[in-house]
Amino acid sequence: MELTRRRALAGAAAIAAAPLVPSTAVKAAAPMADKQAPSYYRYKVGDIQVTVVSDGKNTSPLLDSFITNAKKEEVNAALEKAFLPRDVFTIYFAPLVINTGGKLVVIDTGNGPVANVNSKGAAGQFVANMIAAGFDPKAVDMVVISHFHGDHVNGLLASDGTPAFPNAEVLVPATEWKFWMDDGEMSRAPAGRMQGLFKNNRNIFEAGLKKQVTPYEWGKEVAPGLLAVESVGHTPGHTSYVLSSGSGKVFVQSDVTNNPNPFATNPGWHAFFDQDADVAEKTRRRVYDMVAAEKLQVQGFHYPFPGLGNVEKDGSGYRVIPAPWNPTI
Ligand SMILES: [Zn+2]
Numbered sequence: 314m315e316l317t318r319r320r321a322l323a324g325a326a327a328i329a330a331a332p333l334v335p336s337t338a339v340k341a342a343a344p345m346a347d348k349q350a351p352s353y354y355r356y357k358v359g360d361i362q363v364t365v366v367s368d369g370k371n372t373s374p375l376l377d378s379f380i381t382n383a384k385k386e387e388v389n390a391a392l393e394k395a396f397l398p399r400d401v402f403t404i405y406f407a408p409l410v411i412n413t414g415g416k417l418v419v420i421d422t423g424n425g426p427v428a429n430v431n432s433k434g435a436a437g438q439f440v441a442n443m444i445a446a447g448f449d450p451k452a453v454d455m456v457v458i459s460h461f462h463g464d465h466v467n468g469l470l471a472s473d474g475t476p477a478f479p480n481a482e483v484l485v486p487a488t489e490w491k492f493w494m495d496d497g498e499m500s501r502a503p504a505g506r507m508q509g510l511f512k513n514n515r516n517i518f519e520a521g522l523k524k525q526v527t528p529y530e531w532g533k534e535v536a537p538g539l540l541a542v543e544s545v546g547h548t549p550g551h552t553s554y555v556l557s558s559g560s561g562k563v564f565v566q567s568d569v570t571n572n573p574n575p576f577a578t579n580p581g582w583h584a585f586f587d588q589d590a591d592v593a594e595k596t597r598r599r600v601y602d603m604v605a606a607e608k609l610q611v612q613g614f615h616y617p618f619p620g621l622g623n624v625e626k627d628g629s630g631y632r633v634i635p636a637p638w639n640p641t642i
Contacts, residue, residue: 363563367438391579408420423465487528539555549589
């Protein structure tokens with residue numbers, strides 16, 4: 314007993330004398346990693362194989378104006394309730410690569426190469442991660458766009474301004490195309506963010522893609538097994554999809570909500586990036602009531618990776634329950 318105590322005291326004195334962390338680097342048994350593994354995740358919907366490919370994330374300070382009808386303190390309280398840090402908001406991005414057996418289809422393209430440089434690699438990871446997942450951008454047959462915000466369309470162009478998927482047909486929602494390509498709408502757009510979006514879309518679709526796109530209509534299959542569904546509000550032509558094959562079915566929501574915390578838990582909150590916030594809220598409640606009632610799995614572009622889950626009603630809002638990670642396909 315006495316010996317043990319003396320030894321323990323000697324040990325404590327030694328610890329006090331020596332700094333816990335050596336000031337110079339030492340060789341550990343294994344070096345510390347400085348990079349996450351390439352983020353992609355596969356699952357099947359009937360005979361179709363889905364690969365969710367991360368485009369990374371963007372963390373920014375929580376602005377007072379982030380949600381137009383809730384106070385910053387209320388937003389912070391909701392973040393804390395979800396075990397998320399206060400005063401910042403993280404948005405995740407996850408385009409899809411869908412192998413239908415006959416066609417290789419990409420849904421949305423992420424933030425693109427300029428954002429990759431500007432964010433020091435945090436966002437704009439889509440092409441690097443899809444290559445890591447075994448896909449060649451040249452082998453993509455179709456790129457389907459849900460709506461014309463930068464985090465969905467900027468990856469259409471490579472860093473030299475040429476098409477990032479040179480052999481793909483680019484399919485865009487007809488209503489979205491009409492709105493953003495309308496010179497009258499562009500001339501009436503408020504200065505700042507909206508004018509910037511018009512400019513960005515004109516650069517991508519006119520200068521980059523030379524208007525070589527195929528507009529698609531809602532209620533029709535845009536690719537094999539991929540039904541386009543109207544879900545407007547976030548943008549005038551915002552589109553979701555029902556992906557189905559055999560008995561498999563997934564609702565690809567695009568941006569019906571952003572990160573479920575706090576936007577599924579508080580479906581009445583209006584984020585500044587919803588162009589028509591009242592319509593976006595109506596769409597959000599209609600879609601989430603439907604997927605909850607039908608127990609239909611949802612794939613969310615802005616959900617934390619890999620973004621597949623189920624939705625249930627929870628008080629006045631909804632809760633998204635992530636699907637368990639499946640280590641096999
Ligand atoms: Zn988005």
